[in-house]
Amino acid sequence: MNRAPRALTLAGIGLACLSLAACSQSGTTTAAGDYPAKPIELVIGYEAGGPTDIGARMLAKELEDKLDATITVVNKPAANSQVAYTALTQAKPDGYTMAATTFPSAIMTVLDESRGASYERDSFAPVALQVIDPTAVAVAPDSDIKTPKDLVEAAKAKPGKLRATTTGVASNEHFALVSLKEVSGAELAPVHFADGSTAATTAFLGGNTDVLLTNVSDLQPLAESGKVRIVGVMDAERAESLPDVPTFKESGYDVEISSSRGYAFPAGTPDEVVDEMSTAIGEIMEDPAFQKKMTDAGLAPSYLDADEYSAYWDDTEKTFGDLFPLVKADS
Known part of the structure; x- marks a missing residue:
């Protein structure tokens, strides 16, 4: 609950509507x-x-x-x-x-x-x-990719070869991949799962993709059970629930997608x-x-x-x- 608000003023209502009838x-x-x-x-x-x-x-x-x-x-x-x-x-x-x-x-x-x-x-x-709920990026626990910089360098070394999950075209994860490419030049291949995050996660855990993009709330239990390694969070600040996981922004990649x-x-x-x-x-x-x-x-x-x-x-x-x-x- 630490987002800085920016208030707008709604249009005022007429004096007649200030009675019990709205x-x-x-x-x-x-x-x-x-x-x-x-x-x-x-x-x-x-x-x-x-x-x-x-x-x-x-x-x-x-x-x-x-x-x-x-x-x-x-x-x-x-x-x-x-x-x-x-x-x-x-x-x-x-x-x-x-x-x-x-x-x-x-x-x-x-x-x-x-x-x-x-x-x-x-x-x-x-x-x-x-x-x-910020977007976060995860890989298999035994992957060589451990940080946002590792991910960017791996993707740039093999453009379009690393397969990354999304929950559909123009989904949150798709925007995250495009934004990361814009700021870093890292090109990952989106694999769209229109049925949602459960289908995407199942495919990743089955070895059908290399990178899993999803919300912090979805990744946290997977990390705790040792099924994934979380590489980074796409937010301005570290997630309170993942204090040891760096943000992409602090790693030099200004990507904030939630x-x-x-x-x-x-x-x-x-x-x-x-x-x-x-x-x-x-x-x-x-x-x-x-x-x-x-x-x-x-x-x-x-x-x-x-x-x-x-x-x-x-x-x-x-x-x-x-x-x-x-x-x-x-x-």
């Missing part, structure tokens, strides 16, 4: 004092049991107590969460449909016009960020409702006991409120937007 852009009316008055649906664009699902269900349980509400979790795993985002952005903006939003999926399904998304950035009302997980309502949801949910999430995440639950599950708590998350979303969209032409050329 008005949305679509004319939807919600009694702010009575919220929530019915069950809230939380849509997740991934299968049950993955990191996004685990973190969301963990938070949903606490929110039920905090808001005295019923929260129904609905998994809609398809098309890199595009199905879930479509359901969210087409829902009534009354505070009773919220979705887990992950980067880069929430960004790339918009930037990649070939996906034909029915929504855009402004279709979302960001609520809060829960997790920032996946992140937060929450959003449909655009037009009343500001009072967004603020109430954002504040509730923030209070839960400030609780040391909840932070421990997250870290024990391999999740890195990184709370940002609605304004801060909106700014982070825009900054991240610019980063991926700048790299996207290189990713397309690499596909």
Whole structure:
């Protein structure tokens, strides 16, 4: 929870909406004092049991107590969460449909016009960020590659020969490989596993790829069991859970790529409702006991409120937007 926020000021609401009735852009009316008055649906664009699902269900349980509400979790795993985002952005903006939003999926399904998304950035009302999970790079325990510099030198010695996992074209890992090539000249061959990190990890452990790229939270248990050696983390600072693993940046390669997980309502949801949910999430995440639950599950708590998350979303969209032409050329 040590990310430096950069706050944005949301557009003010009319004086008439400062009464108990909170008005949305679509004319939807919600009694702010009575919220929530019915069950809230939380849509997740991934299968049950993955990191996004685990973190969301963990938070949903606490929110039920905090808001005295019923929260129904609905998994809609398809098309890199595009199905879930479509359901969210087409829902009534009354505070009773919220979705887990992950980067880069929430960004790339918009930037990649070939996906034909029915929504855009402004279709979302960001609520809060829960997790920032840096990308990390691992090799087999008996590999000669031990540091980020070793990896770069090995890749430059045999351009395009080292096979590295990704979870699909324009995935987080694909962006990481392209970014590393840009700053170091190291060319690794991406092997795309559109079924996700489990398939990529299985292929790597089976010897079908040379390098495994995935989130720190996914790599940590593999390292602890001796199945992989973590070479480096693609973040500005070392991961708290991996204090002995260097970052690529400290090794001279300015690469920072992370996946992140937060929450959003449909655009037009009343500001009072967004603020109430954002504040509730923030209070839960400030609780040391909840932070421990997250870290024990391999999740890195990184709370940002609605304004801060909106700014982070825009900054991240610019980063991926700048790299996207290189990713397309690499596909």
